[in-house]
Amino acid sequence: MSELTTMKTHWAASLSEEDISKEIQLSGWVSIVRDLGGIKFVELRDRSGIFQVVSDPNINPEVHSVFQKLRSEDVITVKGVVSKRPEDTYNETLKTGTIEMYPVSVEVLSKADVLPFQLDDETVSEDLRLKYRYLDIRRGKILNNLSLRHKITKTIRDYLDSIDFMEVETPILIKTTPEGARDYLVPSRVHPNKFYALPQSPQIFKQLLMVGGVERYFQIARCFRDEDLRADRQPEFTQVDIEMSFVKQDDVLSMMEGLIKNIFKTAGVEVQTPIKRIKYKEAMDRFGSDKPDTRFGLELFDVSDIMEKSSFVAFSDVIKNGGTARAIKIPGIAGYSRKDMDDIRNMAISFGAKGLAWVTYCEDGSVKSPILKYLTEAEMAEIQKRAEAQKGDIVFFVADKASVVFNVLGRFRLYFGKKLNMIDESKHDLLWVTDFPMFEYSEEEGRYMAMHHPFTSPNPEDVDKLESDKGNCRALAYDIIYNGNEIGGGSVRIHTPEMQEKVFHALGLKEEEIQAKFGFMINAFRYGTPPHAGIALGLDRVVALLTNSESIRDVIAFPKNSQAKCLMTDAPAEADESQLQELRLKLVPVKK
Numbered sequence: 001m002s003e004l005t006t007m008k009t010h011w012a013a014s015l016s017e018e019d020i021s022k023e024i025q026l027s028g029w030v031s032i033v034r035d036l037g038g039i040k041f042v043e044l045r046d047r048s049g050i051f052q053v054v055s056d057p058n059i060n061p062e063v064h065s066v067f068q069k070l071r072s073e074d075v076i077t078v079k080g081v082v083s084k085r086p087e088d089t090y091n092e093t094l095k096t097g098t099i100e101m102y103p104v105s106v107e108v109l110s111k112a113d114v115l116p117f118q119l120d121d122e123t124v125s126e127d128l129r130l131k132y133r134y135l136d137i138r139r140g141k142i143l144n145n146l147s148l149r150h151k152i153t154k155t156i157r158d159y160l161d162s163i164d165f166m167e168v169e170t171p172i173l174i175k176t177t178p179e180g181a182r183d184y185l186v187p188s189r190v191h192p193n194k195f196y197a198l199p200q201s202p203q204i205f206k207q208l209l210m211v212g213g214v215e216r217y218f219q220i221a222r223c224f225r226d227e228d229l230r231a232d233r234q235p236e237f238t239q240v241d242i243e244m245s246f247v248k249q250d251d252v253l254s255m256m257e258g259l260i261k262n263i264f265k266t267a268g269v270e271v272q273t274p275i276k277r278i279k280y281k282e283a284m285d286r287f288g289s290d291k292p293d294t295r296f297g298l299e300l301f302d303v304s305d306i307m308e309k310s311s312f313v314a315f316s317d318v319i320k321n322g323g324t325a326r327a328i329k330i331p332g333i334a335g336y337s338r339k340d341m342d343d344i345r346n347m348a349i350s351f352g353a354k355g356l357a358w359v360t361y362c363e364d365g366s367v368k369s370p371i372l373k374y375l376t377e378a379e380m381a382e383i384q385k386r387a388e389a390q391k392g393d394i395v396f397f398v399a400d401k402a403s404v405v406f407n408v409l410g411r412f413r414l415y416f417g418k419k420l421n422m423i424d425e426s427k428h429d430l431l432w433v434t435d436f437p438m439f440e441y442s443e444e445e446g447r448y449m450a451m452h453h454p455f456t457s458p459n460p461e462d463v464d465k466l467e468s469d470k471g472n473c474r475a476l477a478y479d480i481i482y483n484g485n486e487i488g489g490g491s492v493r494i495h496t497p498e499m500q501e502k503v504f505h506a507l508g509l510k511e512e513e514i515q516a517k518f519g520f521m522i523n524a525f526r527y528g529t530p531p532h533a534g535i536a537l538g539l540d541r542v543v544a545l546l547t548n549s550e551s552i553r554d555v556i557a558f559p560k561n562s563q564a565k566c567l568m569t570d571a572p573a574e575a576d577e578s579q580l581q582e583l584r585l586k587l588v589p590v591k592k
Ligand code: ASP
Pocket: 179, 200, 201, 202, 203, 242, 489, 490, 491, 534, 535, 536
């Protein structure tokens, strides 16, 4: 490698036996200092790794007097010649473990105080790590994650560039975008009492870039969502945001498969394409989830027809009232104790079920169930047949609204899949889920909301259902799932003003509201708009999964903690009175 800078000629870990006798200069941190019989061994660390430098008072007393004062994490620069280590001192754990250097000169560039934690201490709390994030990054793990993230981002740019995409920046100070979460607001000083919003995604802008003739757009885009706190959520996160003109759904999916293949390859994972596709309805029916983990079985099955006719009123009533009854068979747990079953019932209730029924196929061949008395022999036989139940199995049943049933049994499936070690962790299962519903009923709001966002095109076959049968209207929307995690989603967009107005109306927006909020967009669609479609990939999540990180915080340089705070800078913080005055803002004290 050529000279890197005036302070280092090489990366520490790039050196090898081929460099023996070369004059080099290294700069970095003192990782470890050891004293063996008066000789000082220093592991010098830089971004690339470690290289050993040694000082012997008999060889260079001047250098040695500096080495004697070195402490962990001091920053130094050393010059010297690479030499081979004596064979009995090889360090097999280091890439550079067979070479070393006796410096001819050393300079301390910066002294380090005692650190708030030892860099190699694995027990440090995350809060402390986040407070001193710059030291946490030095520990190596985060640095490696950031390095892979960089490589993946570069892969994305190179791949998309190679197929004629253009990276375009969209604004951060905008008018609200309706992605369903709460906006972060930024008060305007020059326009008193008015606010910008931070983008939840560049959705509207990327669509307007299609009207503008960009045809193929992408952006590594920061998005902001003021959502309720949850363990692994960040108020700001990064999406690989993509939009294409003159395409149908299939074009977006196959373009994305190329991108996904390249991203995964960068992380050393080979992906088979085409990626499997299933429709939303099938995903719910089989797995109880729109982001199914398909690395294992334990599929749900429908027992509505059996239960409807049975004398088990608690279930038959639910079905007569439009609900559904589904079941899941869990193998080999028939020996569970009464306490185990109580715990499982409580788990079902905590997931939203009103109750839980089950049938146990005991090892001795007998069949036990709290609902046995309500079911005929023929009904029991049909259940066993559908479940393909054998000795040792338990079949669980839930009857309720479809959303509750799927939530409970979908989570049961994941719970038992993990507990019974049924998930092959070496698998990389990718899956498209397509044909999402257009609308989702919100109990909270008491109305139908857009399941993806209001710019998503309804399935042309279901346009007549926009008003009359919202619950069964499908959208041209798709998600991509990796090992049970949603890593991206998108849709074919509406591109005519007529259809966009129709969908806004279906969502219950009043004419004035449509004009005030989206008039500019509908207007844009009047001036020649290509059919277009797009998708956004959650970059943080993808990198977190590919680095086996427990949290997306581990792939973000300076993340907020789970309370949406930056522990290093203490954001969010109070504003000065003068700032508030300039913004014409008054604070309302928090009621305790
Ligand atoms: N803007 C959408 C999102 O953030 C993605 C898309 O439809 O392209 O989920």
